[in-house]
Amino acid sequence: MSVCASTTPASRRYLLRFGSTMASYIVLFALAENAFRHHHPTGVGAIALALGPALAIVASIGVVGLYLTEEQDEFQQMLFVRSILWGIGLTLAFTTTRGFLELFTPIDRFPLYAVYPVFWMIVGLTQGAHSWYYRSRNE
Amino acid sequence: MNNRLRVLRAERKWSQQDLADRLEVSRQSVNAIETGKYDPSLPLAFKLARLFSTSIEAIFVEGS
Numbered sequence: 001m002s003v004c005a006s007t008t009p010a011s012r013r014y015l016l017r018f019g020s021t022m023a024s025y026i027v028l029f030a031l032a033e034n035a036f037r038h039h040h041p042t043g044v045g046a047i048a049l050a051l052g053p054a055l056a057i058v059a060s061i062g063v064v065g066l067y068l069t070e071e072q073d074e075f076q077q078m079l080f081v082r083s084i085l086w087g088i089g090l091t092l093a094f095t096t097t098r099g100f101l102e103l104f105t106p107i108d109r110f111p112l113y114a115v116y117p118v119f120w121m122i123v124g125l126t127q128g129a130h131s132w133y134y135r136s137r138n139e
Numbered sequence: 140m141n142n143r144l145r146v147l148r149a150e151r152k153w154s155q156q157d158l159a160d161r162l163e164v165s166r167q168s169v170n171a172i173e174t175g176k177y178d179p180s181l182p183l184a185f186k187l188a189r190l191f192s193t194s195i196e197a198i199f200v201e202g203s
Contacts, residue, residue, distance in 0.1 A: 007165065008164075008165055072163065072164075073163075073164045073165050073168055074164075074168075074179070074180055074183060075164065075165070075167070075168035075171055075172075075177050075179075076164075076165055076167070076168065078177075133176075134167055134170065134171050134176060134177075
């Protein structure tokens with residue numbers, strides 16, 4: 001994978017930061033889930049709890065931007081940008097297609113909070129493909 | 140774009156990792172440039188030329 005397989009200082013910082021935001025996401029999501037299941041919060045408290053996991057997601061997008069500005073290895077930077085573009089394009093294609101299916105057929109609604117994991121799944125697959133295409137032997 | 144990177148590197152008995160360390164890039168990047176899968180930017184091409192004490196034209200040759 002472009003970021004995971006490389007060992008540039010920027011990629012190491014990226015993995016650490018991204019991991020932190022994802023850990024925050026899990027904690028905030030679990031907190032919100034627990035609070036809504038057992039305490040049924042309302043008003044501003046409910047909104048704040050619901051927005052918690054989303055803030056972690058927004059922070060992770062900031063981490064991606066930071067990586068792109070810090071990465072000095074132009075090839076790794078290009079691979080990462082390509083993966084992100086594939087992720088954006090295919091996620092838009094998937095959600096739009098799904099939207100039309102939901103509009104005209106009795107298919108279940110796709111949860112919007114799952115769009116971001118879908119995006120990263122596609123980015124991960126693209127990085128795997130890049131890793132295979134640009135695989136380097138130890139010479 | 141064709142290049143003579145592998146030859147120049149072999150003349151100095153450098154591994155891809157050695158060259159990557161000198162260029163401050165990943166080994167994957169050196170491999171991609173050597174195999175012609177990636178054409179470096181002008182700054183990186185100048186860095187390569189300086190490292191091998193030659194000109195950019197002596198490293199990179201136009202053509203597929």
